[in-house]
Amino acid sequence: MAIDFEVEPEFQKQVDWVQKLATEEIEPLDHFMRSGRSKDGKRLDADGWNAIRAYIKDLQQRVKDQGLWGFHLGPDLGGPGLGQVKLCLLNEILGRTRMGPTIFGCQAPDTGNMELIAHNGTEEQKKKYLEPLLSGEMHSAYSMTEPHAGEPGEFKCSAVRDGDEWVINGEKWFTSNGAGADFLIVMAVTAPEKPLLERASMFIVERNTPGVEIVRNVHGIGTPLWENYDTSGGRGGHAYIHYNNVRIPADALLGAEGAGFVGSQTRLSGGRVHHAMRAVGVCAKSLDMACERALSRRAKGELLSDLQMVQADLADSYIQLKQFRLHVLYTAWLIDKTGSYTREIRKEIASIKISAAKVNHDIIYRAIHLHGALGMSNETELGDMWMSAPQMGIMDGTTEVHKANLAKLMLRDYEASDDLFPTYHLPKLIEKAQTKFEKVIDDYLAA
Numbered sequence: 001m002a003i004d005f006e007v008e009p010e011f012q013k014q015v016d017w018v019q020k021l022a023t024e025e026i027e028p029l030d031h032f033m034r035s036g037r038s039k040d041g042k043r044l045d046a047d048g049w050n051a052i053r054a055y056i057k058d059l060q061q062r063v064k065d066q067g068l069w070g071f072h073l074g075p076d077l078g079g080p081g082l083g084q085v086k087l088c089l090l091n092e093i094l095g096r097t098r099m100g101p102t103i104f105g106c107q108a109p110d111t112g113n114m115e116l117i118a119h120n121g122t123e124e125q126k127k128k129y130l131e132p133l134l135s136g137e138m139h140s141a142y143s144m145t146e147p148h149a150g151e152p153g154e155f156k157c158s159a160v161r162d163g164d165e166w167v168i169n170g171e172k173w174f175t176s177n178g179a180g181a182d183f184l185i186v187m188a189v190t191a192p193e194k195p196l197l198e199r200a201s202m203f204i205v206e207r208n209t210p211g212v213e214i215v216r217n218v219h220g221i222g223t224p225l226w227e228n229y230d231t232s233g234g235r236g237g238h239a240y241i242h243y244n245n246v247r248i249p250a251d252a253l254l255g256a257e258g259a260g261f262v263g264s265q266t267r268l269s270g271g272r273v274h275h276a277m278r279a280v281g282v283c284a285k286s287l288d289m290a291c292e293r294a295l296s297r298r299a300k301g302e303l304l305s306d307l308q309m310v311q312a313d314l315a316d317s318y319i320q321l322k323q324f325r326l327h328v329l330y331t332a333w334l335i336d337k338t339g340s341y342t343r344e345i346r347k348e349i350a351s352i353k354i355s356a357a358k359v360n361h362d363i364i365y366r367a368i369h370l371h372g373a374l375g376m377s378n379e380t381e382l383g384d385m386w387m388s389a390p391q392m393g394i395m396d397g398t399t400e401v402h403k404a405n406l407a408k409l410m411l412r413d414y415e416a417s418d419d420l421f422p423t424y425h426l427p428k429l430i431e432k433a434q435t436k437f438e439k440v441i442d443d444y445l446a447a
């Protein structure tokens with residue numbers, strides 16, 4: 001009997017260390033970054049930001065000294081090789097923060113791109129791009145979605161071979177951190193006539209290659225539109241990029257020619273699980289807020305926590321969170337056990353990707369609602385958290401696409417009935433059982 005909900009004491013010490021760092025250092029850093037101002041209300045100047053950057057480097061060094069830098073990576077890539085279940089426990093904590101992933105060297109989209117290069121890159125590519133990515137000296141972006149379509153079958157951005165070079169032409173959209181990245185991994189159609197899974201290839205394109213044009217740095221709902229026109233290259237934002245006759249050397253191809261869509265699954269599957277792990281943390285934090293508020297706020301002479309409809313909401317959130325968390329942990333456990341993204345695992349990954357959006361939506365909505373006007377204000381983190389719910393349902397594939405895949409994977413375990421009525425039709429089952437028990441009764445009476 002191997003099911004055990006405890007971790008070894010040694011690892012529990014690491015979890016406690018991460019929890020302490022998150023509470024004492026990372027959350028205050030988040031709050032400071034949110035304002036970007038000193039106590040007298042003045043915006044930080046360049047020196048001020050340099051001081052903050054040095055502080056971040058210092059925190060990153062503490063994480064390295066603790067052996068937790070890039071904790072999602074295996075020892076072959078310089079990480080601790082914790083496995084997915086342990087990753088869950090750490091990602092849940094970081095999910096409660098904004099800067100946590102950066103402090104621990106496991107921020108998207110760099111993490112997924114590390115996996116991509118590690119699995120598909122040549123030795124030269126690993127040296128040139130993977131090593132600086134792992135150490136945090138370089139940043140990257142993943143450029144796949146196009147403005148006219150998020151569906152691979154519709155992609156138009158192309159790469160054509162010309163002597164020793166590839167020439168990329170097309171548009172990409174929502175390339176997260178694209179404006180500030182050192183290099184972009186671009187998915188481009190290389191063989192439009194081939195079946196979908198052989199049609200596209202991936203390329204490593206350095207950001208400053210002539211022809212890479214950041215048209216706008218698109219931000220999420222709530223950010224003023226004019227900020228999209230600042231394409232100067234800070235981190236954050238989702239770049240809208242034109243690739244205008246971008247010439248790159250032949251060896252910029254990442255993985256085999258035509259293997260782009262298949263290769264991208266390495267990146268997306270892992271990323272989806274990590275998003276789900278962090279979603280557990282976001283939901284838990286909003287539920288903590290709801291519980292504190294329920295115990296503090298009065299209405300009609302009673303505490304909110306004494307009102308049955310509030311109690312019902314809190315109970316529903318608790319149950320949804322526990323179920324979601326267990327499902328994420330189960331998926332992580334399956335990955336650890338199997339070591340690859342089998343059909344069984346893809347089924348669970350699709351499920352938790354779908355539930356991440358739903359559970360985030362329900363739990364955060366209830367927390368906001370319980371906070372009344374305060375919940376609608378920008379004076380708590382609930383507004384930012386609320387944005388994570390619809391985002392979860394869109395990024396890395398929409399909920400509908402995952403539901404369709406999940407249903408297909410589920411149905412592979414079933415067969416159609418070859419009879420007019422289903423196999424579980426009672427008249428048929430009872431007749432079969434009567435035949436079986438006729439013999440049982442006869443044997444008993446004969447004995």
Ligand SMILES: Cc1cc2nc3c(=O)[nH]c(=O)nc-3n(C[C@H](O)[C@H](O)[C@H](O)COP(=O)(O)OP(=O)(O)OC[C@H]3O[C@@H](n4cnc5c(N)ncnc54)[C@H](O)[C@@H]3O)c2cc1C
Nearest residue numbers: 142143144145149150174175176391394395396397398400
């Ligand atoms: C925060 C965030 C970060 C992102 N980062 C990146 C990134 O770094 N790099 C990158 O390349 N992309 C990125 N994306 C883009 C993301 O991958 C796409 O938004 C996603 O794949 C959906 O594509 P779309 O936006 O074109 O939506 P569409 O494909 O146009 O879908 C819109 C809606 O149509 C319906 N729909 C679509 N397909 C189906 C279907 N098969 N069945 C039923 N209904 C359907 C659904 O209601 C769906 O929500 C990011 C997106 C977000 C929100």
